[in-house]
Amino acid sequence: MKRTITAAPDANGYTRTELDHLTGMADRLNQAGGALATMQSQWVLTNQAICRTMPGLPALPCTQAAVPPPGHARLPMDRMVSFCSDQARACEDLRTRLQSVADRLTKAYGLYSQAESFMDRLMGSLTSKALTVFQPIAPFMLGSISLGLGMAKLTGHLDTSQFQEFMETTASIQQPLLTAVASGLSSDHHDPIGGLVTGPGLLMPLILAHFQGDRITMDPVQPQGKGLGEAHDIAGALHNLETLGSCRDGIPYATVAVQRYRKADGKDHWLVYIPGTSSHLDSPIGWAQNIQLMSDKASVRDRAASLRLVDRAMRDAGVRPDDPVSLVGHSQGGIVAATMASDLSDRYRFDHIVTVGSPIAHRKIQSDTWVTSVEMREELVSSLDGADNPSRPNRLTVRGRAGGPPPPGGDQTGRTVITVGPGKESTHGMAYQQAAWADARDQNSPAVRRQDDHFAHAIEGDLQETRYYRGRLRR
Incomplete structure (x- = not known):
């Protein structure tokens, strides 16, 4: 089995002003990418409109005449369709590049890690507060979970892969749970x-x-x-x-x-x-x-x-x-x-x-x-x-x-x-x-x-x- 590992360095070493500036740059790049996506859609719609019009053009009187009437010209419809397609592709390519730069900027300077770390701390704080209600029985909760997992392992109802699946699913609450249990048993917070x-x-x-x-x-x-x-x-x-x-x-x-x-x-x-x-x-x-x-x-x-x-x-x-x-x-x-x-x-x-x-x-x-x-x-x-x-x-x-x-x-x-x-x-x-x-x-x-x-x-x-x-x- 193959698994993809991605990493996010934290935002150490940068001031609050620098991080805000970098975050703003990434946001503006993403906004420009969004504007290009809108332009791409408009070129696609224009292309489709031209393609819908083309089948009816031969029936027009001006197209049936051997010599175009004064004031009329035959439009290069195929070239117009090709031009619209080229512009749509150009918008897509530029949008992809801008969003790729924004993503690399976000990863390289730890901006995503910073935001995720904040959410982790927030969720950890909420989890810890919720566990405070159960703090007197938190060690028994942890012990019961450990005992249950151990029994399931011994009886063959839980293999290594399933245990790892459980660990990955509960990863976000492991740290606050351990902190709550330890705080209930130790006076040193x-x-x-x-x-x-x-x-x-x-x-x-x-x-x-x-x-x-x-x-x-x-x-x-x-x-x-x-x-x-x-x-x-x-x-x-x-x-x-x-x-x-x-x-x-x-x-x-x-x-x-x-x-x-x-x-x-x-x-x-x-x-x-x-x-x-x-x-x-x-x-x-x-x-x-x-x-x-x-x-x-x-x-x-x-x-x-x-x-x-x-x-x-x-x-x-x-x-x-x-x-x-x-x-x-x-x-x-x-x-x-x-x-x-x-x-x-x-x-x-x-x-x-x-x-x-x-x-x-x-x-x-x-x-x-x-x-x-x-x-x-x-x-x-x-x-x-x-x-x-x-x-x-x-x-x-x-x-x-x-x-x-x-x-x-x-x-x-x-x-x-x-x-x-x-x-x-x-x-x-x-x-x-x-x-x-x-x-x-x-x-x-x-x-x-x-x-x-x-x-x-x-x-x-x-x-x-x-x-x-x-x-x-x-x-």
Whole structure:
């Protein structure tokens, strides 16, 4: 099955006046397109009127005479019909071009995303207010839904495709529902999700010590294939991250990769790849670490084995406090990247982080660190923070949307992803996130281009080496 992925970057980096000016330009282009559509209709009607008149012309006396009477001439009716058709086509072509420019302008500067974000916040606010009435029983509502879905899955009445269909249908209410549930259980309304998981996060080291162990062993490994190549932009880094997370080329699960780039001036720049959650029992990037990382307490987050693994790998690779570091992470890997940029800014110099499908809205990242986030609207993970990402000039969120199959033939927008099976699959996977970023880059958005250029400059230079570190939990 093929699905078309389209993306909308947010409107970060533009003033209110600039956005209003750009919106006005797009509106005027669309209005001009509408006027051209009216002109096209008039030319078509004129053409039709001429065509209706032509059959009766031979019966007129003036057309039957060998020599036209004085004051009469034979009109080139065929040429008139052709002229009307040409003018109608010209109006249609110009209308299409103007509306295409308006659409590209709207996408490139995040105007559509801005309007949609406003509607999302409005609907989220209305949903949250409605859920306030049911807040005392909201956790039971969420629990009942989860239990029902789980039972349907176990009994075979709900397959993966149907579950994904349910997730996509309810995407607009997931974030406000989670916020309402968390607010009912936590007194901290600034980060209700973080407050909600802090209790379990405090117990997690004890649970891990009993079942998995909380001691990390880290060993250098080498891929059996060519491994990760040199990255020159965000797309290249995402490709490498997908290779790492999918364990291709014989790369083991729960492996962190550290690349060292050297500029012409001899200075080292680092790029660290952090994969998403793995379900293996001895993985330090497991499900339990998500709870710790989502906590609103830094002391709980710092105990997460995944964060400790990345920190240890960076130190072993030779990252110095003053060396510029960029982090790229998927899912839990993105949470690790954002948490390190917020909690370990006194230990490392974080230049740029890229998060993919990660709930990081509540991480207080230093203002001099650039942040690029890619999220898909149809998947739950990015909404687990219960809030939208903050807005600032050097922080950009690209939101992707998965549609149906691409239209047959003709021009199409967006990027195509081929699913594994015939039904829908989770859009949390790297293929969808990569397609969303690629579509945003295709739109030639200044904000997207600025992020990509900064990331490229951050890792500029020749790749010196790539080190791979496999982490395991031991008792």
